[in-house]
Structures are given as structure tokens and as C-alpha cells.
Amino acid sequence: MLNRTFRRSALAVMVAAVATGAQAESFNRIASFSTVKNLPAGSDIREETSAEIIDVSEDGKTLVYSDSPLEGLGIIDISDADEPEAAGFMKLEGEPTSVAFTNEYVLAGVNTSVSYTQPSGFLAAIDLDDKKIEKRCDLGGQPDSVAVSKDGKYVAVAIENERDEDLNDGILPQLPAGFLVIAPLEDGKPDCSDMRRVELTGLAEIGGSDPEPEFVDFNENNEIVVTLQENNHLVIVDAKSGKVVNHFSAGSVDLKMVDLKKDRALTFNKTQENRLREPDAVKWLDNDRFVTANEGDMDGGARGFTIFHKDGRVLFESGAGFEHEVIMAGHYPEKRSGKKGNEPEGLAVGKFGKDTYIFVLSERGGAIGVYRDTGAAPEFMQLLPSGIGPESAVAIPSRNLLISANEKDLIEDKGPRSHVMVYELNGKEATYPQIVSGRNAAGEPIGWGALSGLTADAKDAGKLYAVNDSFYSSQPTIFSIDATQTPAKITSALPVTRDGKPAEKLDLEGIALDGNGGFWLASEVKPKKTVPHAIYHVNAKGEIDRTLNFPEALLKHEKRFGAEGITMVGDNLWIAIQRQWADDPENTVKLVSYNLKTNTWGAVRYPTEAATKGWVGLSEITAHEDDIYIIERDNQIGEDAKIKRLYKVEQSDLKPAPLGSKLPLVKKELVRDFIPDLKAANGYVTDKIEGFTVDASGKGYAVTDNDGVDDSSGETFFFSIGKM
Incomplete structure (x- = not known):
């Protein structure tokens, strides 16, 4: 009473x-x-x-x-x-x-x-x-x-x-x-x-x-x-x-x-x-x-x-x-x-x-x-x-x-x-927002949202890059981030273009530096769309100058959820496929490779946790030193959210087999449970922790996707987890 x-x-x-x-x-x-x-x-x-x-x-x-x-x-x-x-x-x-x-x-x-x-x-x-x-x-x-x-x-x-x-x-x-x-x-x-x-x-x-x-x-x-x-x-x-x-x-x-x-x-x-x-x-x-x-x-x-x-x-x-x-x-x-x-x-x-x-x-x-x-x-x-x-x-x-x-x-x-x-x-510094943007040369605010993939400059600590996903399908963009500031600051936005026009209808979910001032981008789309699953190379101006279409050996098993992250290991691009496709055993997904010298495709299998509700899949892949780091998450929110985790796989364990053959299963090791990080904001646990990278100093950064503020709180969490 x-x-x-x-x-x-x-x-x-x-x-x-x-x-x-x-x-x-x-x-x-x-x-x-x-x-x-x-x-x-x-x-x-x-x-x-x-x-x-x-x-x-x-x-x-x-x-x-x-x-x-x-x-x-x-x-x-x-x-x-x-x-x-x-x-x-x-x-x-x-x-x-x-x-x-x-x-x-x-x-x-x-x-x-x-x-x-x-x-x-x-x-x-x-x-x-x-x-x-x-x-x-x-x-x-x-x-x-x-x-x-x-x-x-x-x-x-x-x-x-x-x-x-x-x-x-x-x-x-x-x-x-x-x-x-x-x-x-x-x-x-x-x-x-x-x-x-x-x-x-x-x-x-x-x-x-x-x-x-x-x-x-x-x-x-x-x-x-x-x-x-x-x-x-x-x-x-x-x-x-x-x-x-x-x-x-x-x-x-x-x-x-x-x-x-x-x-x-x-x-x-x-x-x-x-x-x-x-x-x-x-x-x-x-x-x-x-x-x-x-x-x-x-x-x-x-x-x-x-x-x-x-x-x-x-x-x-x-x-x-x-x-x-x-x-x-x-x-x-x-x-x-x-x-x-x-x-x-x-x-x-x-x-x-x-x-x-x-x-x-x-x-x-x-x-x-x-x-x-x-x-x-x-x-x-x-x-x-x-x-x-x-x-x-x-x-x-x-x-x-x-x-x-x-x-x-x-x-x-x-x-x-x-x-x-x-x-x-309470006398403490503001804990939100954790990332903001500045203004462009015309004085206009730099619009952003639905951040997905994340990568880091190889030499400049705290300099990161992110992409937005298909919520902004008319405006695919590469954002430059200064993570040395608090909050982190988006300092510029580079449009991704094709033939001098915005490269519309892409669903950019992953980004990696190419080592020469350009980027590799992973795009996920629904099956049978006019713009298929693909990997794109863009130069320093954001212009698409090379397209790697997924091979038929991969596409014949495709389902809706495709490439969710991309990283480079030597001459190989490694792409994380978000969810199980038709040829995948239960609780496994593919990590797909493309060798830039031999132009050959391969893959390994990655073991996912079993879902207690909804589904479990991958959101990011990034290489650092002798390991690659992978975000694995369920699609649940609030108290139903159970799996928002960072795992690592030893690079020596990445031995791709040809597509269509028996693919080796890699071993994973838990690095971090992100749920305490997501609870620290004292709201409810959001669905999509989407991006992760390690900067030039070895510091790890993670970011969430706010779904373009569409039936979403609009909250974006961007935080460091310290030295890797």
C-alpha cells in the first residue's frame, strides 16, 4: 500500500x-x-x-x-x-x-x-x-x-x-x-x-x-x-x-x-x-x-x-x-x-x-x-x-x-x-552523446545515423572510419571519426559514388582500409535485388572503381542476410556472412575469403551460439595482429537480449577451403560481453552492436546502429574497450 x-x-x-x-x-x-x-x-x-x-x-x-x-x-x-x-x-x-x-x-x-x-x-x-x-x-x-x-x-x-x-x-x-x-x-x-x-x-x-x-x-x-x-x-x-x-x-x-x-x-x-x-x-x-x-x-x-x-x-x-x-x-x-x-x-x-x-x-x-x-x-x-x-x-x-x-x-x-x-x-560529466558530428564547409550540420561497419587508420591513433547502412540508401557514406575527443566527433562525410552519382541502393555493412588510401566496402542486400550482394573498392574520393560480385557457388545458397563485415589479412579479404545460409549446418555461418592476387574465393565455418529467442548472427569482423575479432549478437532488446559479444579467432586458424567443398570449422575465444557496456547507459539494451575496430595504438572501439531513428530510440553508443 x-x-x-x-x-x-x-x-x-x-x-x-x-x-x-x-x-x-x-x-x-x-x-x-x-x-x-x-x-x-x-x-x-x-x-x-x-x-x-x-x-x-x-x-x-x-x-x-x-x-x-x-x-x-x-x-x-x-x-x-x-x-x-x-x-x-x-x-x-x-x-x-x-x-x-x-x-x-x-x-x-x-x-x-x-x-x-x-x-x-x-x-x-x-x-x-x-x-x-x-x-x-x-x-x-x-x-x-x-x-x-x-x-x-x-x-x-x-x-x-x-x-x-x-x-x-x-x-x-x-x-x-x-x-x-x-x-x-x-x-x-x-x-x-x-x-x-x-x-x-x-x-x-x-x-x-x-x-x-x-x-x-x-x-x-x-x-x-x-x-x-x-x-x-x-x-x-x-x-x-x-x-x-x-x-x-x-x-x-x-x-x-x-x-x-x-x-x-x-x-x-x-x-x-x-x-x-x-x-x-x-x-x-x-x-x-x-x-x-x-x-x-x-x-x-x-x-x-x-x-x-x-x-x-x-x-x-x-x-x-x-x-x-x-x-x-x-x-x-x-x-x-x-x-x-x-x-x-x-x-x-x-x-x-x-x-x-x-x-x-x-x-x-x-x-x-x-x-x-x-x-x-x-x-x-x-x-x-x-x-x-x-x-x-x-x-x-x-x-x-x-x-x-x-x-x-x-x-x-x-x-x-x-x-x-x-x-x-549529479555533478558528473555528461555520459551521452558518445559520438556527435560537426558541420561541413557550408556550415550545415553533418547528418549521420545507422552506423554499421567500423575500421581504423593504420598509423593515426584514434582516427576511425564508419559507413551507414541501407536506411540511407540514397546516400551511402564513409564517415571520418576523431575518437580522441569526448564525445567522439564525426569530422567529415565522404559520399560513395558510382559514375559521378550517389551509389544508391547499397547496404553498406562493412569497411576496411586497402592500405593505399582507399577502402573495401561490404554490401548486404536482399536476394534477387537489382543490386546484388557484392564487395566494392572505392578510391580516396569515394568513387567505386572495382566490384567483386559473389560467385554462383556462394549465391546459390543465399538467404536474406549477407555480408556484415570485411577486413584484410595479407592478400585476403575476409567477409563475415551474418546468418546461416541454405548449405550451412545449424549454429554455423560462413567467413568468406577472396584472394586479391589469385582472384579465388574460399570460406571457413564459424560456430555461433544457440539462440534462446530470435536468431544469432555476426555483425563485424576486423583483423588485429595475430587475430581477427568478430561481433556475435542476437536480435533481441531489453531484458531479452542475451548475446552481444566479441570473440576472436586466430588468423592461423583461417585456412579457407574452396566453395562447395567441406569447410573447416574455426575455434573462437570470448573476448568481451558487451551487455554490461550497453546497460551502463541506464536505458534498455539496444539490439544492434554493429561495428568494431582496433586503432593504431591497439585500442578497441565499438559502435551501435540506431536504425535511422525509425521505431528506434535513436541512441548510438560508441565506446572504447581499451587495449587489445
Whole structure:
């Protein structure tokens, strides 16, 4: 049973006082909590669940989040922030849209609409001790955001009455119109009899007869700021009188150096003029200024955030600046280029010591931008990994914590589940990102992602090269990496070309230096494609000047998963085939060789571990001194991930036999289990550890593939495992 630790107490005040001491340097993720742990007893583990809007008790120890798919509220005990614990689930009679704590209760907006034209819902005051609704108020429409005033006197609810996006292309108006509800609070519960309805029609130039309020927030003067996202409008309402004291257009912004086309390429050389901001979340910074996350909805979306004065002045505009930080951390969602890019949706604001921080949530990029409020242009501090689809966040300055709720549950695609993540301002250096990019000669951010193969310069320690895979099939690229920096830095991007054009439709999974300034690249494709499995040689300019097609003796047994890595041992290229082909015995795969002098093919067999779930295959092969190193992994994530390992095989054991003959089986030796490395980030274990190399000083480096931020957290882990 939960006790009332979430109520106001002397202890909470004392903790807050202690936390106002020395300013720490960075936020770091210290824990993650899967919402699966809060599934009600008897539930199917495969049932969809989600953490959407989240809030925290006044003592900072209890979290409550809305779970729309399960139509209820999840509760998390963070008394020990490093070890969040499931504290139960409460079923509601409808879909919760938002939650907010008072000093005694949790207030939840609950949508009970039967259709877009018959919206309905109620506001519930919930006692967490017995998980019962103590009071409910009919709202007269479909609720969205809920906020409680800082003095605990009022609650505000945005009644969105959202439109049907499939009707008339979603064009406004679609009645009934939305409005704002304000109710006084008595002992933490709303006074339904004194609830006021504030009309918002006739204010916006866009769809003025059909306002759709999205988000609400209070300042200390009990003024409420309301975003009308689809109407591109902002409204200031006095809570006591219920009167609109100001309103103004959210305006537009010109975006520079953005990618506007979904084409499997990262090209940030376009300009978008007069882009409507269409803000979603809004938070006050003080009694005069507030910040908006400009996600967009209809024909807008400014990809960043804006600081407004309540008189309507724009005090700061991020433009494409926030998106550029997302890009350079490898979190840019290319598939959203033709729409709204990284889509900043959620916000949190908190004062930690002397500094006020703004947290901007990139819904599609799976990242949180941390900015320090300076009173003028905010200072970018860092980017945090957030999991898939961060919907909301809450700051807990009294405990130096930040919490994010990530709504995306990919159970149907056997992907990551929804998570709540915990970050701490702990005085340590930022542990993420571990690799970033710089800008090109034109000043544009260097886009990257889906890193697969990795290799190292033979003479220059810390100088590495990587390739991207087929997620960016229109833009195969060789990236130069300076691993002597922290984080490591992608300093340049070399396009791979054929006949002067991008060599499209390649799936580059492996890279090796040729010893003469060029590279050998291994490309994996699906069988019977127009661009088959092959090995390519490129010169120092990235031009393909030689192609080694796989021989028929190999291809007649092919399956989908092909070349996953390549390395050179003397005159031989060695290629790791990811998975078992038709002629391979169970739990074996081929290591294929090609002799550059005799132009002959051969192979050996490599023994893989048996899969406990899914499959096990190879991801990389790299030579160093007398051994070759091989990454062997399963295709599982989170707690199901069991095999993410580095093995080595003695080069003297690589005695290739002709294709079609009986192939010798090599012996392997375990070098490292990567799962502790992947757990060290305090998120969930990602699927694809894809690249490994040893630099000129003998230091080993590994990198993960973030799947192009497509149904992925976007996190890329790049780390050294020390001397080999």
C-alpha cells in the first residue's frame, strides 16, 4: 500500500532546501522503468501500454502517468531514484489525457467521447492510497491538458474537442468548438459547482470559430497561458476572473539548413519560409515569459521552440538550432523530413539551484534538449537520450531529478516497450552523446545515423572510419571519426559514388582500409535485388572503381542476410556472412575469403551460439595482429537480449577451403560481453552492436546502429574497450 508520502510535508521542504546548494554540471540518465511492470495482475504481457503525461508528488517520490491504451493511470515509486518500483495501476472509465498533482490528490482529465461531434469527459480527483475517485466533475467536452496553480487554488483544463483529421483533410472549422475550464480547488479537489467555462472563439485568425486548446500552464500570478495549436494562437487568461487578458498569433519563422524531403538521405541545405509555429506544450519561465514547443499539426511546425513575453513579443526563437543539435547527435528522423522534422512536442521547466533549465522534448528524435535560461538567448547545455516518443517530462529540482515519459510501445513490431526514464543533475560529466558530428564547409550540420561497419587508420591513433547502412540508401557514406575527443566527433562525410552519382541502393555493412588510401566496402542486400550482394573498392574520393560480385557457388545458397563485415589479412579479404545460409549446418555461418592476387574465393565455418529467442548472427569482423575479432549478437532488446559479444579467432586458424567443398570449422575465444557496456547507459539494451575496430595504438572501439531513428530510440553508443 502507498502511504501519503506524496502529500506536502516538512520533509519535502527540508529536502528542497538542501538541493539549492552547489550547481552540478550535467544531467545523466540513472534509471529507466518499463510500463510493462505496471500492467494489472492477470494482464497479457503483450498488451499495449503507454506512459504519456506524467506528474510528480510534492515530495518528489511518487510519479503518476496517464496510460491511454489501458485507460488508466500508472504509479511509480521513486523513493530510490536509481531503482524505480512499480506502485500499481488504476483503471478509469475512459481514456486519461492528462494528470496533475494537488497537495492531496491526483487530478486526471478523462475522455469519454463517443465521436468527434459528441465530445465528453470528466475531471477526476483520485486518492492514491485506495486508488478511488473521490470526486468527479463533468467537463462538457473532451479534455486534453490539465494544470494546477502553484498556490493550489485552481485547476485549469483545456477542452480540445479535437477534429477528425480524416474529414475534409482535417481543415477547420469542425464544431463543436473547444474551450477552457477553470475550477477552484477545495482541499485539493475541484469545486464542480463553481466551475467556469471560458470561451475562446473569435480570437484566432485561423479557424477562429473552432479553437482547439491544447496545453495550459499557470504562472505565480494565477495567469493561465493556453496554446491553440491548430489555430496557431496563444491566449492569456486570468484564473480568478476567468477573463481573457491577452491573446495573439503564435506567428511564423523562417527555417534555414533543414531537410524537407523524405528520400533516405540527410541533406540539410533547404530553407522553409513563414513556417507557422503551431505550438503544443507551453511552460511559464517566470510571471512574464513563457516557452512553447512548436511541434505543428496542420500545415505548420517550426521544429524548435520560442520564448514569448505575455504581451505578445517574441523574445527568442530557436529556428532550426534545436533541430541541428538533434541532427549532430545522430537523432534526426529522416522519415519525417517531408513533414515536421524532429517535432518538439513536450516541455519541462525547473529551477535547479540558481539556474532555470528548459527541457525540450523531440518526439520523433527520441531526445531531450537541455537549455539554461539566461534571461535572453538560452544556452544549449546538452542532449539527453529519452527512449521512443517522449510525450512529457517533469522536473524535480528538490531531488535534482528530471523524469521523461515515452509513449511509444512497439509490442506489435516486437520492438521496445514504453518507458519512463530518470535523469539526475549529479555533478558528473555528461555520459551521452558518445559520438556527435560537426558541420561541413557550408556550415550545415553533418547528418549521420545507422552506423554499421567500423575500421581504423593504420598509423593515426584514434582516427576511425564508419559507413551507414541501407536506411540511407540514397546516400551511402564513409564517415571520418576523431575518437580522441569526448564525445567522439564525426569530422567529415565522404559520399560513395558510382559514375559521378550517389551509389544508391547499397547496404553498406562493412569497411576496411586497402592500405593505399582507399577502402573495401561490404554490401548486404536482399536476394534477387537489382543490386546484388557484392564487395566494392572505392578510391580516396569515394568513387567505386572495382566490384567483386559473389560467385554462383556462394549465391546459390543465399538467404536474406549477407555480408556484415570485411577486413584484410595479407592478400585476403575476409567477409563475415551474418546468418546461416541454405548449405550451412545449424549454429554455423560462413567467413568468406577472396584472394586479391589469385582472384579465388574460399570460406571457413564459424560456430555461433544457440539462440534462446530470435536468431544469432555476426555483425563485424576486423583483423588485429595475430587475430581477427568478430561481433556475435542476437536480435533481441531489453531484458531479452542475451548475446552481444566479441570473440576472436586466430588468423592461423583461417585456412579457407574452396566453395562447395567441406569447410573447416574455426575455434573462437570470448573476448568481451558487451551487455554490461550497453546497460551502463541506464536505458534498455539496444539490439544492434554493429561495428568494431582496433586503432593504431591497439585500442578497441565499438559502435551501435540506431536504425535511422525509425521505431528506434535513436541512441548510438560508441565506446572504447581499451587495449587489445
